[in-house]
Amino acid sequence: MTQNNTFSVHVTAVTQVTPLIKHFILQAADGAPMPAFSGGSHVIVVMKDAARVYRNPYSLLSSPNDLSAYEIAVRRADESRGGSVFLHDQVTVGMALQITHPVNLFQLDKLARKHVLIAGGVGITAIAAQLEDLKIGSAHYELHYCVRGPEHAAFADRLIKQHGDRVRIYHDSANQWLDIEGLVAAQPLGTHLYVCGPTPMIDRVIASARAAGWANSHIHWEHFTAPPVGAPFEVFLKKSQKILNVLPDQSLLDAIEEAGVEAPYLCRGGVCGECKCQVLEVDGTLVHNDHYLSDEEKASGTLIMPCVSRVLGKTLVLDL
Amino acid sequence: MSAVFKTDETFRDDFKYSNSPAAIRRFPLPFSEDKYMYSVNIEPHVPGPIGSVTEFQFDVDEHYIGECRDHDLVLKEDPRRYQALPHMMSAQWDVLELLMDNLSKDYPAQFSLTKQGNRWIWHNQLLGIRDEFTFGDPSTLPREPLDYIARQAQGDLVVMDQRDGDFYLEAGMVTTQADWSLDFDLGMTFKEWHGPVPLAHELHIFDRALKFLLDLRINAPVRRLNWTMTINPRLDTSPEFYPRWGPDRATVTAENVADKAHLRVELQGLWRLPRSNAMLFSVRGYLISLRELATIPKWARRTHRTLRDLHPALADYKGLTRFRDHAVNWLAPLDDGSPTTPGGAPE
Numbered sequence: 001m002t003q004n005n006t007f008s009v010h011v012t013a014v015t016q017v018t019p020l021i022k023h024f025i026l027q028a029a030d031g032a033p034m035p036a037f038s039g040g041s042h043v044i045v046v047m048k049d050a051a052r053v054y055r056n057p058y059s060l061l062s063s064p065n066d067l068s069a070y071e072i073a074v075r076r077a078d079e080s081r082g083g084s085v086f087l088h089d090q091v092t093v094g095m096a097l098q099i100t101h102p103v104n105l106f107q108l109d110k111l112a113r114k115h116v117l118i119a120g121g122v123g124i125t126a127i128a129a130q131l132e133d134l135k136i137g138s139a140h141y142e143l144h145y146c147v148r149g150p151e152h153a154a155f156a157d158r159l160i161k162q163h164g165d166r167v168r169i170y171h172d173s174a175n176q177w178l179d180i181e182g183l184v185a186a187q188p189l190g191t192h193l194y195v196c197g198p199t200p201m202i203d204r205v206i207a208s209a210r211a212a213g214w215a216n217s218h219i220h221w222e223h224f225t226a227p228p229v230g231a232p233f234e235v236f237l238k239k240s241q242k243i244l245n246v247l248p249d250q251s252l253l254d255a256i257e258e259a260g261v262e263a264p265y266l267c268r269g270g271v272c273g274e275c276k277c278q279v280l281e282v283d284g285t286l287v288h289n290d291h292y293l294s295d296e297e298k299a300s301g302t303l304i305m306p307c308v309s310r311v312l313g314k315t316l317v318l319d320l
Numbered sequence: 321m322s323a324v325f326k327t328d329e330t331f332r333d334d335f336k337y338s339n340s341p342a343a344i345r346r347f348p349l350p351f352s353e354d355k356y357m358y359s360v361n362i363e364p365h366v367p368g369p370i371g372s373v374t375e376f377q378f379d380v381d382e383h384y385i386g387e388c389r390d391h392d393l394v395l396k397e398d399p400r401r402y403q404a405l406p407h408m409m410s411a412q413w414d415v416l417e418l419l420m421d422n423l424s425k426d427y428p429a430q431f432s433l434t435k436q437g438n439r440w441i442w443h444n445q446l447l448g449i450r451d452e453f454t455f456g457d458p459s460t461l462p463r464e465p466l467d468y469i470a471r472q473a474q475g476d477l478v479v480m481d482q483r484d485g486d487f488y489l490e491a492g493m494v495t496t497q498a499d500w501s502l503d504f505d506l507g508m509t510f511k512e513w514h515g516p517v518p519l520a521h522e523l524h525i526f527d528r529a530l531k532f533l534l535d536l537r538i539n540a541p542v543r544r545l546n547w548t549m550t551i552n553p554r555l556d557t558s559p560e561f562y563p564r565w566g567p568d569r570a571t572v573t574a575e576n577v578a579d580k581a582h583l584r585v586e587l588q589g590l591w592r593l594p595r596s597n598a599m600l601f602s603v604r605g606y607l608i609s610l611r612e613l614a615t616i617p618k619w620a621r622r623t624h625r626t627l628r629d630l631h632p633a634l635a636d637y638k639g640l641t642r643f644r645d646h647a648v649n650w651l652a653p654l655d656d657g658s659p660t661t662p663g664g665a666p667e
Binding site for chain 2: 035036037041064101102103104107109110111217266272274
């Protein structure tokens with residue numbers, strides 16, 4: 001249980017900032033400074049209700065230069081596993097939550113001469129703290145922030161106040177569209193590109209940059225897909241000799257942990273590779289929702305990332 | 321910590337250096353069994369037994385003052401033993417904070433740190449240093465933050481930046497090294513830096529170690545032990561000054577091996593740094609003569625067997641070949657063939 005050491009924080013403010021997004025301020029109970037972190041980091045918030053334990057990753061959007069509090073913003077996702085609904089409906093000022101120390105899987109490249117950051121919707125939460133790190137540096141940077149309409153632009157005023165004309169905002173409702181192809185084609189050598197947003201947006205940014213001749217080392221993205229809801233299935237853990245049932249709104253990793261089996265994990269979002277499991281047998285089809293395994297590994301049918309992937313069928317046997 | 325800090329030790333010229341009986345008993349023998357081969361022997365850097373070298377994150381022992389003096393002597397003559405590329409400044413502050421926080425918490429009689437917001441006061445009693453500075457503003461310290469704090473720590477500190485799924489060695493102070501050079505390796509990737517190590521590449525040790533380190537988290541440091549042997553208790557066995565110490569190997573005889581040949585153990589620690597997301601790698605060296613080592617009967621038996629059976633490629637890489645036979649022959653009469661208990665601790 002030590003591998004993701006958590007600590008306790010208190011919720012000191014909750015604000016509905018858009019129709020779908022709530023903003024939470026988290027502080028140490030004794031008022032001590034929060035642990036330092038770098039822009040692009042996330043924490044795992046561990047929540048318990050009567051029935052279940054939720055472990056959801058959320059980006060830290062507060063400034064790494066102000067450790068008096070952490071800020072996270074949570075988009076309500078009714079169709080997913082329930083962690084965001086729990087935060088929206090159950091968590092109020094004064095409550096204690098457990099969080100892990102920050103982890104950064106989306107860090108800025110310190111040698112970049114220019115940083116171009118693209119955020120879609122709640123994806124801004126992964127980028128806001130990066131902007132704070134960039135503000136005190138010497139490299140050029142610019143933010144392109146795409147939202148459905150003004151009422152969805154959760155942090156637009158604050159970003160413009162902090163970063164002025166380095167911020168461009170695009171409203172779908174006003175028919176303002178970011179010209180991704182034009183943007184990546186126009187950048188000087190030595191620019192790094194960062195994107196966080198809906199999957200189709202990320203895919204399009206990556207494809208555009210590659211088509212324009214960008215090196216992979218200069219393209220960075222954060223892909224925190226909420227694990228999709230699926231059909232229930234049965235799992236047999238061979239080493240532990242345990243049988244468990246994965247519920248429709250539960251991830252395979254959650255079910256493994258609930259059965260008391262300690263499995264390694266880090267991001268819980270299908271990107272880091274930490275929880276990779278060996279599949280011994282499957283009666284059904286593996287549904288790979290991760291961004292870690294290669295196409296060949298996915299096709300091999302021998303590996304699965306239990307944090308986001310599941311089985312369409314009856315049973316799965318894992319080497320755990 | 322009840323160590324009596326020695327004030328007049330030297331690691332060159334007259335070599336005034338020895339281990340007290342207490343320092344011998346806490347020596348980190350790197351041989352957990354009667355033989356040695358490379359492995360990814362990494363474990364969480366959690367507190368070890370009271371009084372052991374892993375009781376605290378950074379070990380300060382009776383040799384502290386002499387070792388810090390030796391840092392200064394090396395740097396005065398060869399300033400390139402400290403280097404930091406410009407983009408490593410946030411990592412430099414990370415290292416300074418990590419060292420000051422831990423030293424002042426674990427050794428309150430020797431070090432103290434007072435924080436009033438970003439205004440910090442640092443007091444190092446052992447070296448007679450007291451400075452007031454603004455955290456984050458390098459102009460308020462007498463030297464760059466890493467240069468400043470590394471001179472006040474035993475062992476070497478190296479910082480790696482993470483980019484593109486790799487680590488780049490881009491800052492450090494290296495004056496107590498077992499024959500490698502910061503100046504030569506600066507800017508290298510993790511595997512380039514480890515290029516000269518024999519056998520380990522074929523065992524895919526560096527592939528696995530790199531993957532492991534890329535996932536290393538804040539507040540979850542790890543450690544491992546490495547070892548070699550050094551003739552005379554000399555900290556600075558650097559490629560830069562090879563002509564000064566290389567010939568020492570040819571001075572070892574059957575008569576003087578017990579006092580000249582030292583087992584050199586490196587306690588290596590790795591910390592994910594929070595502000596920079598960089599990686600700190602510390603190499604803390606411990607030196608013990610064969611005569612001191614052999615005061616623990618288990619260690620004499622185990623070290624005899626380990627040196628006798630060491631793979632020739634490892635013996636060559638570690639530079640033991642010229643004097644290994646003398647060392648093995650001196651230890652042999654102390655090995656009665658009886659079994660040794662597992663692990664490195666004295667029986």
